[in-house]
Amino acid sequence: MPENRASCSTTRLTTFKPGFQMTPFDWRDLPPLPSLRAFEAAARLGSFSAAARVLNVTHPAVAQQVRGLERHLGLRLIAEAGRSLKLTEEGSRLAAALNGGFAAMAETLGRLRQADRHRGLRITLTPGFAQNVMVPALPEFWASHPEIAVSLVASSQLADLGRDGFDLAIRSGKGPWPDGEAELLCRTRIVLVGAPALLDRPGTDLAGLPWIVNLADTEEERWMAAKGLDRTRLQTLDIENPMLAVAAALRGLGLLFATEAMLRDHLASGQLRLVPGWDLPETAYWAVTPHGPPRAPVQDFIRWLRKRL
Template sequence: MNWTNIPSLSALRAFEAAARLQNLSAAARELNVTHAAIAQHVRTLEHAFSESLLIRQGRGVAPTPAGQQLAARLKSGFEIIADAVQDLHDNTADRPLNITVTPGFATSWLMPRIGEFWAQHPQVQLNITPSTALIDLRRDGFDLAVRYGEGVWPKLTSELLTAAQYWAVAHPDLVAGRTVRSLHDLSDLPWLLDVHQLERHRIIEAEGLDLSTLQVTQLNTNDLALSAATAGLGVTVQPRPLVERDINTGQLVKLLALREGGLGYHMVTVPGRTPPALKIFMRWLREKAASW
């Protein structure tokens, strides 16, 4: 489509409203602009077309024959646009929400609770994709990401869901009979760390422990570190949300609460894109995080 010869849509909307309502003030109220703005838009169109489009009639205005023809076409065109926008809104409202979360958050925090959400909101369909990959919410069609970090993602909106509370944990058999007052009391045990989670390394070192002196097994994912810990193969440091369930079931024991590193799980969204179903889901996440 060649837009070169098409006047501004604002001017066309102003003229269509004035011709339909036959009153400049009424058109101004409908479009939430001033009377002068409507008049200026009409004059701009008349200059562009070298044609009179409205004439005064009593206290209002009336379209000329040329104005009637243009107004009828514009009314039809704007109705098509409005229908297309409404159809898209309807499709968006009906489609499932696409959510991406880290695998650890999905397994240890979200999935044990999601049944409650489904029971409370059966009308909201969710597609949940566990992933640690770098996701482009716009390109990949995701409505929400739950990601771990400091909360700064360029051109996206993030909201802290739950702050990072780090716990040192291990299988009960590994630490049976052991008194643990600091990480130094665990320095003779094997350690399990995700090679990519460098902030965990900093937190351990902030507790005064030198990692180079420990027996550390570096694993490619945090899920592997957790699995190895529940199998009794070593001590690991994890955010509280990821290990609370295993502690409650007795598969792990909490040894120490460590100092927070300014990190946490955040809800990440595209600015201005919050369909009603997403608002419902985010409100539920907040409630669950607050009560946890």
């Protein structure tokens, strides 16, 4: 009988090789980072009190960190700790090295953040939301964030954020959306609207007016039936694209169901009016970002859009 042997394989670990020269060192040889931060700040600013204000901690906390650093190194770093610190020769050498290293890190991080902001945002959203909400509002966003470029990709198809390279999606409904993390932007009513010229027709009730409908939307049919309106007996214009539907409503081609958030500017200008007496449900708009921490420009955009909505 042949011997049963479990097969095994050797996994080769690939060594990361950056495209630049890196100096090797052992993190285990370094003191705790908080103690280095405390000493650098105290040495640069000249006192424990000034360092405490910058680091948002107490004076004793800074002093304790510095004393702990001296114990860790077995060296005296502070010669005098009165109103103004005086460093030993070893303390001066360490302070200079830390200041150069931390300053270089701060400068590099600042450049990285600035470059990221100039990379811009790639946003996927529906054509209706793009035309009626986003495009009219973008000048307001750029007034406060002129350095952030925005690319809008309007589509009725649900994009995959990771696969398609989007920073943000604006979506409505309930989710869930497995390709990202959703954050509520706003809740908004669904309303029935019409152009003033259409609504002001004398002696005409709703059954006698034309309607702009989406025949694939059974919710609309149910809302109309609750008011005694048979959609099959009405004069209707079937438009599935919300952007085109709003454009048709603005021209007086029919009554339209839409979200109040999408029609806010048209309602405020008087181009469209609410039809009273319709108690319709709410819906929600969400900001969906790829899994992981969002980029700083994305956070700025979401904060602005939530306030705008």
